[in-house]
Amino acid sequence: xxxxxxxxxxxxxxxxLGTGALVLTTGENAHADTSAATVTxxxxxxxxxxxxxxxxxxxxxxxxxxxxxRLDVKITLPGGTDALLARVTDGAPxxxxxxxxKLPALAGPFNRAIATVFKPVVxxxxxxxxxxxxxxxxxTDTPTFTTSxxxxxxxxxxxxxxxxxxxxxxxxxxxxxxxxxDKDYSLHISVTPADAVGTVTVAFAAAPVGSVAWxxxxxxxxxxxxxxxxxxxxxxxxxxxxPLKYVSSTTTLAYPIVAEPTLVVxxxxxxxxxxxxxxxxxxxxxxxxxxxxxxADAQGNGEDVAVTLDSATTALATTxxxxxxxSFSGLQVSLPSDLADGAHTLNVTGVTSGIKQPFAFKVxxxxxxxxxxxxxxxxxxxxxxxxxxxxxxxxxxxxxxxxxxxxxxxxxxxxxxxxxxxxxxxxxxxxxxxxxxxxxxxxxxAGSGGGTSGGGNSPLAATGxxxxxxxxxxxxxxxxxxxxxxYRVRRDGRLLTFGPTPRD
Numbered sequence: 001x002x003x004x005x006x007x008x009x010x011x012x013x014x015x016x017l018g019t020g021a022l023v024l025t026t027g028e029n030a031h032a033d034t035s036a037a038t039v040t041x042x043x044x045x046x047x048x049x050x051x052x053x054x055x056x057x058x059x060x061x062x063x064x065x066x067x068x069x070r071l072d073v074k075i076t077l078p079g080g081t082d083a084l085l086a087r088v089t090d091g092a093p094x095x096x097x098x099x100x101x102k103l104p105a106l107a108g109p110f111n112r113a114i115a116t117v118f119k120p121v122v123x124x125x126x127x128x129x130x131x132x133x134x135x136x137x138x139x140t141d142t143p144t145f146t147t148s149x150x151x152x153x154x155x156x157x158x159x160x161x162x163x164x165x166x167x168x169x170x171x172x173x174x175x176x177x178x179x180x181x182d183k184d185y186s187l188h189i190s191v192t193p194a195d196a197v198g199t200v201t202v203a204f205a206a207a208p209v210g211s212v213a214w215x216x217x218x219x220x221x222x223x224x225x226x227x228x229x230x231x232x233x234x235x236x237x238x239x240x241x242x243p244l245k246y247v248s249s250t251t252t253l254a255y256p257i258v259a260e261p262t263l264v265v266x267x268x269x270x271x272x273x274x275x276x277x278x279x280x281x282x283x284x285x286x287x288x289x290x291x292x293x294x295x296a297d298a299q300g301n302g303e304d305v306a307v308t309l310d311s312a313t314t315a316l317a318t319t320x321x322x323x324x325x326x327s328f329s330g331l332q333v334s335l336p337s338d339l340a341d342g343a344h345t346l347n348v349t350g351v352t353s354g355i356k357q358p359f360a361f362k363v364x365x366x367x368x369x370x371x372x373x374x375x376x377x378x379x380x381x382x383x384x385x386x387x388x389x390x391x392x393x394x395x396x397x398x399x400x401x402x403x404x405x406x407x408x409x410x411x412x413x414x415x416x417x418x419x420x421x422x423x424x425x426x427x428x429x430x431x432x433x434x435x436x437x438x439x440x441x442x443x444x445x446a447g448s449g450g451g452t453s454g455g456g457n458s459p460l461a462a463t464g465x466x467x468x469x470x471x472x473x474x475x476x477x478x479x480x481x482x483x484x485x486x487y488r489v490r491r492d493g494r495l496l497t498f499g500p501t502p503r504d
Contacts, residue, residue, distance in 0.1 A: 036061075036163055037059050037060055037061040037145040037146075037163070038059070038060045038147075038163075039057065039058070039059050039128070039130055039145050039146065039147035040057070040058045040059075040147075040158075041054045041056075041057055041128070041147065041149075041158045042054060042055055042056040042057070042058070043055070044157065044158040045155065045156065045157035045158065046155070046156060047154055047155060047156070048113065048114040048115040048118070048121050048151060048154050048155065048156055049113050049114075049115045049154065050113055050114075051107035051111065051112060051113040051116070052085070052086055052103040052104065052105070052107070052111050052112075052113075053073075053085050053086070053103075053112070053113055053114050053156075054103060055102065055103055055105075056100060056101065056102050056103065057071070057073060057088070057100070057101050057103070057130055058098055058099070058100045058101075059097075059098060059099050059130055059145045060097060060098045061097050061098070061099075061145065062094060062095050062096055062097040062098075062099055063093075063094040063095060063099065063132030063143060064132060064141075064143045065095070066134055066136070066139055067132040067133060067134045067139065067141065067143050068092065068093040068094045068095040068132065068134075069089075069092055069093060069094075069133060069134055069135040070087065070088065070089050070092060070132075070133040070134075070135065071087075071088040071089075071091075071092075071094060071099075071101045071130055071131065071132065071133065072084060072086075072087055072088075072129075072130075072131040072133055073085045073086040073087075073088065073103070073128065073129070073130055073131075074128070074129045074131060075114065075117060075126055075127070075128055075129070075149075076126055076127040076129070076243060077117065077118065077126070078122055078124065078126075082129065083117035084110065084112070084117075085111075085112055085114070085117065085128075086103045086104070086110060086111050086112070087110035087111070088101035088102065088103055088104075089101075090102040090103075090104075094132065101130075114151070114156060115154070121151060121154070122151070123151055123152055123153070124150070124151060125148055125149070125150045125151075125159055125244065126148060126149055126150075126151065127146050127147070127148050127243050127244055128146070128147050128148060128149055128158075129144050129145070129146050130144065130145040130146070130147075131143070131144050132144070132145075146163075146164060146243065146244070146247075147159075148244050164240075164243060164244055164245055164246050164247045165193065165196070165245060165246050165247065166246075166247045166249070167191055167192060167193070167196050167238050167240065167246050167247055167248070167249040168191070168192045168249055169189060169190070169191060169192075169200075169236055169238055169249050169250070169251040170189070170190040170192070171187055171188070171189050171190075171236050171251060171253045172187070172188050173185055173186070173187055173188075173253065173255050174186045174187075174188060174220075177256075177353055177354075178255070178256040178257065178258050178293060178353055178355075179255070179256075179257055179258070180257070180258055180259070180260055180291075181225070181226060181227055181228065181229055181257055181258070181259055181260060182225045182226075182227055183225050184222050184223065184224060184225050185222070185223050185255070186220050186221065186222050186223070187202055187220065187221050187222075187223060187234065187236065187253065188218060188219075188220050189202075189218065189219050189220070189221065189236055190218045191214050191238050191249075194216040195216065196214065196238070196240060196245075196246045197214070197240065197241045197242065197245075197246070198213075198214050198238055198239050198240040198241045198246065198248075199211055199212070199213055199214060199238070199239050199241075200212055200213075200214050200219050200221070200236065200237070200238055201236070201237045201239065202221045202223065202234050202235070202236050203234065203235050203237070204232070204233075204234055204235070205235075209221060209223055209224070209234060210222065210223075214238065226257045228257070228325075229256075229257050229258055229259045229294050229324070229325040229326055230256070230257055230294050230324065230325075231254055231255065231256050231257075231294060231295050232254075232255055232256075232257060233252050233253065233254050233255070234252065234253055234255070235250060235251075235252050236250070236251050236252070236253065237249070237250045238250075256293045256294060256295060256326075256353075257294075258291050258292060258293060258294065258326050258353075258355070259290045259291050259325050259326055259327065260290075260291060261289070261290065261291030261355070261357050262289060262290050262291060263287070263288075263289045263348060263357040263359055264287070264288045264289070265285055265286070265287055265346070265359050266285065266286040266287075266288075267279075267283065267284075267285060267286075268283070268284045268285070268286075270286070273285075273361070276343075276360045276361060276362060277361050277362070278361070278362045278363070278364070279335065279361045279362070279363060280335075280363070281335060281336065281337055281338065281339040281340075281363050282334070282335055282336065282337035282339070283334075283335050284332065284333070284334050284335075285332075285333045285334070285335070285346075286330050286331065286332060286333070287307055287317075287330075287331045287333050287346070287348060287359075288327075288328065288329035288330060288331070289305070289327065289328060289348050289357055290325060290326060290327035290328075291326060291327075291355060291357065292305050292321040292326040292327070292328075292350040292353060292355055293321065293326050293350055293352055293353045293355070294321065294322065294323055294324055294325055294326040295323055295326075300323045301320035301321065301322070301323055302320060302321035302322055302323050302326045303320070303321055303326070303350050303351055303352040303353060304318055304319070304320050304321070304350075304351040304352070305318065305319055305320070305321055305328060305348060305349065305350055305351065306318045306348075306349055306351055307331065307333050307346055307347070307348050307349075308346070308347045308349065309335070309336070309339075309344065309345075309346060309347075310344055310345055310347075316333050316334065316335075316346075317331050317332060317333045318351075319331045321350070333346070335363075339363050340363065341362075341363050341364025342362065342363060342364060343360065343361075343362055344360075344361055344362070344363060345358050345359065345360050345361075346358070346359040346361070347359075
């Protein structure tokens with residue numbers, strides 16, 4: 001049931017989209033100020049059973065333009081409802097003051113006695129209303145002149161009374177300016193004079209929103225959430241408890257409902273930019289957004305929206321939002337070609353509402369690029385360089401250089417080179433020896449050179465040279481034995497293989 005009521009309310013709301021200004025103002029009374037008019041009944045007294053109740057009515061004011069075709073004479077009953085006593089066309093049009101209307105002489109459905117509409121007649125004071133009516137049924141206003149009669153028993157008499165006091169309404173909305181879709185908002189209402197007694201009602205066309213008794217401190221009525229953006233115009237009415245003392249008043253309030261804010265920025269290729277992107281100075285962008293004031297001006301637009309850079313007041317671009325939903329799309333924006341490196345913000349702002357949507361970006365080197373370079377460079381050096389040295393240099397030295405050095409070089413070093421290294425220079429021995437470690441022969445030559453460099457006249461140099469031949473023979477024997485071992489292992493299928501082979 002609640003969903004149906006909600007749907008019905010929203011359907012009515014869609015029919016009342018405002019076409020006026022977006023600035024919130026209180027409206028004028030819906031009908032003319034008739035409170036100061038003087039109404040005269042002829043006769044001024046009679047029986048409640050007389051039909052017609054009176055023969056003639058006169059008013060010292062004219063009916064407003066457009067409402068001069070007929071006069072309806074009504075009486076307010078004890079329950080507060082109005083009952084028709086007579087319908088008067090004799091004397092029309094009623095456009096020139098004073099106006100006079102003659103009631104039909106015969107009784108009928110539109111010409112009745114006071115006792116006919118009272119059930120039963122109750123003593124008291126009752127308003128008599130003279131309502132100006134248009135023959136155009138689309139005109140639904142009710143310009144009204146009022147007097148009163150006092151009933152005692154079966155007699156009535158026009159009562160001389162001070163004309164009722166006019167009232168006025170002041171209406172403001174909370175939040176001020178606008179509200180987002182699917183959120184409630186409140187209307188705060190004041191009646192002047194504050195001592196008036198009556199009821200305040202808010203409605204959209206024929207759909208009531210809320211009603212509350214007026215108190216001098218002001219009243220508030222909540223307008224239920226609206227799901228579609230647009231400008232909506234609720235009607236606020238004050239109905240006095242005693243129409244002889246106060247005149248009813250009506251006003252309207254144009255209030256915008258905006259879509260939930262969204263902002264999309266694209267580069268010149270149509271790619272959507274996100275997460276504080278880095279953009280080049282002079283870049284061309286496309287901006288689309290919603291969440292600004294809808295409405296209708298002469299061109300059917302909502303409020304203007306300006307795009308500014310940082311704290312600048314001059315707009316890079318301006319566009320009107322759409323009347324129906326306060327959105328725009330594809331606005332071309334060009335960044336200044338001399339825009340400095342660093343952090344910047346595009347501000348997309350509604351000119352009337354002040355609604356602002358920022359878009360942060362950077363110009364210059366992207367911090368993500370620096371991080372990439374640091375991570376990539378360090379990892380590459382550490383992984384590639386260190387591993388390469390460890391895998392290539394150490395293995396080579398171990399396989400060829402160290403073996404050679406230990407077999408030949410170390411012995412040579414111990415016999416001739418160590419003293420030489422210590423005498424002539426460890427640096428020379430280390431650089432030359434290690435490098436020559438990749439080749440046995442070079443290692444031997446380097447060791448010899450190191451000895452000579454350490455001191456050519458040393459007796460240990462001759463001893464090292466003399467051992468070269470025997471060490472070379474030993475190296476050849478070891479190399480031959482190793483080669484034969486590899487041949488046997490490979491022939492038996494054990495090379496890089498684990499577990500038994502077919503020969504086992």
